[in-house]
Amino acid sequence: MEPVEALERIAFLLERQGAVTYRVQAFRKASAVIGGLSPDEVRKRAANGSLARLKGLGPKTVHVVEEALSGEVPGYLARLTEEAGGPLVEGEQGQRLRRALRGDCHLHSDWSDGGSPVEAMAATARDLGHNWCVLTDHSPRLTVARGLSPERLRAQLSLVAEVNERLAPFRLLTGIECDILDNGELDQEPELLAELDVVVASVHSKLRMESAPMTRRLLAAVANPLVDVLGHCTGRQITGKLRPESQFDAAEVFAACAAHRTAVEINCRPDRFDPPRRLLRQALDAGTLFAIDTDAHAPGQLDWQIYGCARAEECGVPAERVITTWTERQLTTWTETGRTPRR
Template sequence: AQVITQAAAGQESEYLTRLLGGGAPAPPTALRAAMRGDCHMHSDWSDGGSPPLEMALAARDLGHEWVALTDHSPRLTVASGLSADRLRAQLELIGELNATLAPFRILSGIEVDILENGSLDQTDELLGQLDMVVASVHSKLRMPSVPMTARMIAAIRNPHTDVLGHCTGRIIVGRGRPQSEFDAEAVFTACREHGVALEVNCRPERQDPPDDLLRLAVEIGCLFAVDTDAHAPGQLDWLDGGCARAEQFGIGPDRVINTRGTPGGRR
């Protein structure tokens, strides 16, 4: 919108000026400088637009040491979620790509649906093989607070869960989508107690969790994962904005799992 406004006024876009080298880029924040990877991205194996290699190369070009490939699980058919057989095939591909990309590494992962009863939408056998499990609610987002809280806590207690993804499910652009209702204090306390990182989702239409819940999570003592949830290579640099937002709430590198060498890392 800013680009269009400036163009309509006969001005040169500030964004275009930066692209052409007319302005020096801002130095990275302390948190962004400490980041070593991204825990949540998608490829064309589910609802992303680019193959895993293209996404990995884009992440490497940003200076990442690793990136987690977290395509959707089977129940999310609208996003071409991966069946067990397709996930096994993807694991083989990741092994082949890592052999050529080393020392850069693609972490094997999944964004697994949290089902209505709090179970995870993939077999324990496969989840146990993955480096990164992002558990997210994608269905029945309007459940009453009490069952939604129980649902989320059950997923957090699952030993395979590493990250609680976009916890409220809200969308803040276009027609939007209101946030899910749950006992945030109970959910975030469970995250802290079970070592599950709360995702700070960098997507502009999500910015999830909202400010008040992010402040609460900081006070409770949660760990965090600042993730782009990228579906295309150009979205991986949304990490900059996510880091800046996290720092506004006092979240430092010691509380963000992306600053680690290989978070998860069960394989």
């Protein structure tokens, strides 16, 4: 096993496990440092004990590199593989739907509050078996997440085109997770949103708004022809810093989603699992489409999709109602013409 491969695999498994960022970044930084050296220089430094003098490497990562160079599977990786490398759900739960998936409509990069570069996120999605994924960094109002101004978003579109040249035939689609403002309007220039392949709209502020105004807020968003997916609809947090579900008329909102062909996101993050099963079943009965999305902020979190697949299967969601089972052509045709033409 090559040192970079070992360091990257450790980082992936830590992210998959939901480890704190600083633990992951130690291995990602070490991987970048080692990857920037020639194999001969890495071996020479390992032999003379100077690896530890490289900025970005510490005792733990140096030990991983040395073990990998000796032809061993590093002990840290072996322990982590045993602890966190197995199936995330038991048995065949969710596997049928997971095998049908072709993409992911919601992920973040280091352009907003994600921890890894755009190309690393896209390449990991490809390596996990996807044909496409959608880059959906945050919109301007979410300053805590370094939301993208119109100028930064336009710059990101150019980067996506470059990434697609390198990763073809895999396709990284342009997108955004756009804040739903208090009145239901969207937090980005409409003309710019119209240029994107996919728009996920989510509420990130005033989550405890009373039910009636929250219902009006969501109804305005899902009826907007620029919106393709309603993200984590209740906004709940079920682990860590707990947050209750936002209150709204689910029957009315899901009926509007069905009428306007706006997909309801099945958010796979273990701290969200949004919507809860009772609302997922209600959306199913209302006739909505669904997007099984990771909302990943790191490469290893892209493997969380099985959680959403398991919940969807448990609630009886058929694969044909899941837009993340569609081809890239089917998806982009739908987003362009499924409700109101955008271009």
